Amino acid sequence: MMFLALREIRFSKTRYVLIVTIMLLVSFLVLFVTGLANGLGNATSSAVRNMSADRFIVQKDSDDRFARSALHAEQIDQARAVAGAEGAEPLGVQMTTVTKRDSESKIDIALFGVPAGGWLMPETAEGSRLTASETGQVLADRDLAESGVAVGDTIVDGATGLEWTVVGFTENQSYSHMPAVWMNEADWAAYRSELMAARGGEADPAYNAIALRVSDAQAERLNSTLPDAEVITKSQAISAIPGHKAEQSSLLMMIAFLYVISAFVLAVFFYVITIQKTSQFGILKAIGARTRYLAGSVIAQVLVLSFGSLAIGVALVLAMKAMLPASMPFALSAGTVLSSCGLFLAVALIGGLASVVKVARTDALDAIGRAGA
Amino acid sequence: MNTSLTTESKHTSRRSSGASQSGSSVSTGLARPADIKLRLNEVSHAYGDGESELTVLDGLSCTVRAGELVAVVGPSGSGKSTFLSIAGALLTPSRGEAEVGGRNLAGLNPQKLADLRLHEIGFIFQGANLLPYLRVEEQLRFVAKLGHADKRQAVRRAEELLERLGLTSRRRHYPDKLSGGERQRVAVARALMNDPSVILADEPTASLDADRGRDVTRLLAERVKAEGKAGVIVTHDERILPYCDRVLRLEGGRLREG
Numbered sequence: 001m002m003f004l005a006l007r008e009i010r011f012s013k014t015r016y017v018l019i020v021t022i023m024l025l026v027s028f029l030v031l032f033v034t035g036l037a038n039g040l041g042n043a044t045s046s047a048v049r050n051m052s053a054d055r056f057i058v059q060k061d062s063d064d065r066f067a068r069s070a071l072h073a074e075q076i077d078q079a080r081a082v083a084g085a086e087g088a089e090p091l092g093v094q095m096t097t098v099t100k101r102d103s104e105s106k107i108d109i110a111l112f113g114v115p116a117g118g119w120l121m122p123e124t125a126e127g128s129r130l131t132a133s134e135t136g137q138v139l140a141d142r143d144l145a146e147s148g149v150a151v152g153d154t155i156v157d158g159a160t161g162l163e164w165t166v167v168g169f170t171e172n173q174s175y176s177h178m179p180a181v182w183m184n185e186a187d188w189a190a191y192r193s194e195l196m197a198a199r200g201g202e203a204d205p206a207y208n209a210i211a212l213r214v215s216d217a218q219a220e221r222l223n224s225t226l227p228d229a230e231v232i233t234k235s236q237a238i239s240a241i242p243g244h245k246a247e248q249s250s251l252l253m254m255i256a257f258l259y260v261i262s263a264f265v266l267a268v269f270f271y272v273i274t275i276q277k278t279s280q281f282g283i284l285k286a287i288g289a290r291t292r293y294l295a296g297s298v299i300a301q302v303l304v305l306s307f308g309s310l311a312i313g314v315a316l317v318l319a320m321k322a323m324l325p326a327s328m329p330f331a332l333s334a335g336t337v338l339s340s341c342g343l344f345l346a347v348a349l350i351g352g353l354a355s356v357v358k359v360a361r362t363d364a365l366d367a368i369g370r371a372g373a
Numbered sequence: 374m375n376t377s378l379t380t381e382s383k384h385t386s387r388r389s390s391g392a393s394q395s396g397s398s399v400s401t402g403l404a405r406p407a408d409i410k411l412r413l414n415e416v417s418h419a420y421g422d423g424e425s426e427l428t429v430l431d432g433l434s435c436t437v438r439a440g441e442l443v444a445v446v447g448p449s450g451s452g453k454s455t456f457l458s459i460a461g462a463l464l465t466p467s468r469g470e471a472e473v474g475g476r477n478l479a480g481l482n483p484q485k486l487a488d489l490r491l492h493e494i495g496f497i498f499q500g501a502n503l504l505p506y507l508r509v510e511e512q513l514r515f516v517a518k519l520g521h522a523d524k525r526q527a528v529r530r531a532e533e534l535l536e537r538l539g540l541t542s543r544r545r546h547y548p549d550k551l552s553g554g555e556r557q558r559v560a561v562a563r564a565l566m567n568d569p570s571v572i573l574a575d576e577p578t579a580s581l582d583a584d585r586g587r588d589v590t591r592l593l594a595e596r597v598k599a600e601g602k603a604g605v606i607v608t609h610d611e612r613i614l615p616y617c618d619r620v621l622r623l624e625g626g627r628l629r630e631g
Binding site: 003004007008010011012279280283284285286287288289290293364365367368 | 454457458461463464484487488489490491492494495496498502504505506507511515516518519520547563575
């Protein structure tokens, strides 16, 4: 089937180069926007996405948002009673503004208070880990380094005046476009009481949420036993992060449209050239070529063109990725590239279907008694 | 009608010279059943349904033997295309039997019919109808490939055919670089490529001038005789009739010796 497909491409180079160019631009755009969507998704949610929790408990009517949710110490005890001590860990989340000591420039960060040594605490990539006993120490996302903060530096909270020393960096921990900064339970408690004191000293809810590693049955039971709280999944928690859903849905819509466009571009291109070649197909059927062979030739062409444009498109995107500044949120893993390419090929094949139907309907009888070729 | 009859009888009288020119020793009188490559028996065909039925062929019978080139002539609308479509396994007749290369076409499914066309029938169309994007030798190799022929044999067969048809120097050309006559010679070679039993030509000289038309027909007649094919040319072109062994007239849905 490749015999005809390749020779026709060789013969009508211009026509096929043009269609490959269009496909290549579309596939480049698909991959680029996908990378951007992933990158933005990471920037808003990687701190939560990379947690090894599968569900969270939040306050009822908090719209699944950690920042709006407040849980009391006794709710944490109740959760632990059902989920086990290992199955539930308290999680404090607070967005705040800090400055590096002896510096004026403000940095927005997301503070995460979790038990030191627990499974919510991320891996340390550089520097040392947090312990339960040492206070005044934090672990920060490496993005903070771009604001000029290094391991050993001290940052000062703008609201409370508390000072923390950055003892280590983590990778890929950001929340709502802010670098995540992790502290232990003691520091979190101190921070909360300072904060509440600054605001007028009302009763202090200890944490914002409880991270869970539980079975479905346990989650069910937690949902029904805990008063004024509900169990949500990780993806619910992620899509409730401010900005996440809006960014992702608009980018996803662009990606979806690009796929639809590429399907239509291919469909129209192949349908038009198939119509031009109807008499050829009639002749080929008359001399004994089976419909399956001819349809296979059309599909082979679709695949050759799609593979070609995808290969160039992927190469361009990878080159682009290498040239992008590090601050640009762009993430494209090999798996994402492969699945995007797979989807692109599937869409291309759907685009070729109209032509296959046209080929199948061509009658060999048309070959007799006609002068045209 | 009268004029065509007289020209035809003139051609019939010159028939023997055409046959001897191509050096054939096939006698039309002595045919064993195995020599019969194409047989249509009491074939009728009608288009339309019920009330407005148009009968095109009405009890048509004919046999063509190996090494014999037969011309079928007749006014337009006399059913030449229908005849060719039925003989070419493209159309199943309403009634009657068609046999190609000793195989009855009745009851074959579309795939079987396509295979039979591929291996047993060589078509030559009005325009050459070559694939514009294949070089001359690829046109032939493609047909062999469709028939799953051995590649080396196919290359040898293609070379031989191109040489016989005087196309060796043109074998790497695309059809748009060939003259009309050359194109039609490639079409002849393509029809012969898979060594079919029957060659069916549909007005093969319609788009050629007189000399080229005669050339192509002469070469076709030569190959039909040398390779023992049954050849049928449906034509309007009376200048090529001398190269044919028999001329049949399609009239009233039947074939008569001209």
